[in-house]
Amino acid sequence: MPLFEFKAKDKSGNIIEDLLYSSSKLTASTDLEKRGLDVISIDFKEEEVSKKRNRVFSFWISLQELARFTRYFAVLIKGNVPIIEAMNILREESRNSILLDMIEDVKHQVEGGTPLYMAFSRHSKHLPKIFIDLVKIGEMSGKLYDSFMRITDYIENTINFRRKLRDALTYPAILVFFIFVLVTYVVTLLVPRFEEIYKSLEGELPMPTQVLLAVGHFSRNYIWMIISGIIFIIILYSEINATRTGKRVIDKIKLFLPLYGMLTIQYNITHFVKSVSLMFFSGYTFINSLKESTNTVENIILSEELNKVCDRIENGSTINEAFRKNAYMPSFTVSMLKVGETSNSLHDMLDTIVNFNERELDYVTSTFLRLIEPIIIVTLAFIVGVVLFAAYLPILSMSRLIKV
Numbered sequence: 001m002p003l004f005e006f007k008a009k010d011k012s013g014n015i016i017e018d019l020l021y022s023s024s025k026l027t028a029s030t031d032l033e034k035r036g037l038d039v040i041s042i043d044f045k046e047e048e049v050s051k052k053r054n055r056v057f058s059f060w061i062s063l064q065e066l067a068r069f070t071r072y073f074a075v076l077i078k079g080n081v082p083i084i085e086a087m088n089i090l091r092e093e094s095r096n097s098i099l100l101d102m103i104e105d106v107k108h109q110v111e112g113g114t115p116l117y118m119a120f121s122r123h124s125k126h127l128p129k130i131f132i133d134l135v136k137i138g139e140m141s142g143k144l145y146d147s148f149m150r151i152t153d154y155i156e157n158t159i160n161f162r163r164k165l166r167d168a169l170t171y172p173a174i175l176v177f178f179i180f181v182l183v184t185y186v187v188t189l190l191v192p193r194f195e196e197i198y199k200s201l202e203g204e205l206p207m208p209t210q211v212l213l214a215v216g217h218f219s220r221n222y223i224w225m226i227i228s229g230i231i232f233i234i235i236l237y238s239e240i241n242a243t244r245t246g247k248r249v250i251d252k253i254k255l256f257l258p259l260y261g262m263l264t265i266q267y268n269i270t271h272f273v274k275s276v277s278l279m280f281f282s283g284y285t286f287i288n289s290l291k292e293s294t295n296t297v298e299n300i301i302l303s304e305e306l307n308k309v310c311d312r313i314e315n316g317s318t319i320n321e322a323f324r325k326n327a328y329m330p331s332f333t334v335s336m337l338k339v340g341e342t343s344n345s346l347h348d349m350l351d352t353i354v355n356f357n358e359r360e361l362d363y364v365t366s367t368f369l370r371l372i373e374p375i376i377i378v379t380l381a382f383i384v385g386v387v388l389f390a391a392y393l394p395i396l397s398m399s400r401l402i403k404v
Contacts, residue, residue: 004028008037015040019075031079058096061126063162065096067155070131074148083110098126115139130154130275130296141283150278157274161267161361168369172376179380186391187216194394208390244300251299259368265328266364268302270357273333277350286346287313302328332356 004020006028016037020028025042032039069090076086087107094100102123109119117136120127131151138147191213194205205213219226240246255261275293280286290310297303305326312322320338323329333353340349 004042006032006042007040008032009040010037019072020079058098061096061099061102063155063159065094065099066127066131067152067159069094069099070148070152070155074145074152077145077148083116102126116144128155128296129292130278133292134278137279137283150281154274154278157358158271161365164362165365165369168365168373172373175380176376179384182384183387184219186387187212188220191216191391194391197394206390206393208386209393212387212390248300251301254299255301259371263364263368264299265302266330266357266361268297268299269328269330269333270361272297272302272306273350273357274354277354280350281347286319330357330360 004025005017006020007015007017009015020031020042029039029042032042072090072093073086076089077083081089084107087103087110091100091103091107094103102120105122106116106119109122110116115136116139117132120135121132124132134147134151135144138144191209194209194213237250241250254264257264272293275296276286276289279289279292284292287310290306290313294303294306294310297306305328309322309326309329312325313319319341320334323334323337326334333356336349336353336356337346340346
């Protein structure tokens with residue numbers, strides 16, 4: 001079924017831009033008018049036409065592909081397309097092998113009478129837990145479209161945050177790479193040439209240059225040992241991080257790292273609050289929203305602290321008291337929860353809290369990147385300065401040797 005991109009105006013004068021599946025442009029325009037929309041423009045989205053595509057082998061489903069899948073699913077549901085037919089359309093739109101297998105399996109499960117959320121839960125390895133929870137809520141409440149749109153917004157916000165982080169770290173990463181190449185060249189190729197010159201002049205290398213030369217010899221003679229050591233450390237870290245005890249130790253260290261610890265706390269708290277908001281708005285009770293959302297927190301230490309908050313509330317503490325004892329929860333968030341609890345307006349307060357925490361996360365991220373970039377540059381400049389000083393120090397004393 002062809003996909004159309006439209007722009008329309010509703011009865012309140014608001015401009016709406018969205019996607020719509022329809023058999024033709026005329027039918028799409030008619031459907032929009034039936035929904036009370038005044039069509040401004042409607043165009044055939046040629047690159048999104050449903051057609052059988054070649055399967056591309058993959059080991060995972062990227063966030064971009066998942067966001068595209070959930071958004072298109074929401075569009076189809078909004079257009080009253082049956083789930084089985086929606087799966088057929090989405091299968092033709094996908095190329096990722098993992099996603100195609102998931103769509104095919106979910107389709108067969110639903111055809112056999114399995115609830116949609118249970119069909120998706122069979123693929124929890126490739127889906128965030130909040131995805132399955134919100135599909136369950138949407139299916140039980142009859143608000144599946146709202147659930148999929150909330151999932152889409154959640155994933156797209158995560159993508160945007162990661163993109164900002166990646167873009168900001170690109171320049172320091174390139175700088176580190178070229179400095180590494182430069183230092184490697186000086187240590188392994190340039191310094192040994194000075195050694196040959198000194199031998200011919202029967203001179204002795206300065207101590208800093210001897211140290212640099214020893215590092216160069218070791219690097220050249222034991223390069224495979226160094227590479228193997230780096231690979232071993234990476235594998236060891238992965239294995240330790242794969243165990244709960246090891247991950248707990250690593251996560252605790254992360255919280256105490258300068259700058260990075262603050263970013264870790266804000267990132268996890270922001271996603272926790274957003275998860276609570278999504279589940280609470282979708283029909284969960286507040287305490288159940290808290291419990292389920294603690295499972296979405298990546299840092300084990302923070303997750304354990306938030307579980308303690310849930311225990312306090314279940315044992316009779318007020319929401320304000322329970323959160324105030326948490327050392328990692330921002331004071332503004334606690335204050336807003338208190339206002340929402342006393343005024344019985346937690347729904348409204350959660351919106352405010354989510355917006356505030358997202359702005360705080362942007363600010364903390366920007367601050368972290370603004371500080372980390374000059375730190376990296378100064379550190380690298382110091383390393384390069386020391387290496388070049390040790391490399392060219394012999395030149396300063398070479399004239400003395402020649403005179404002798």
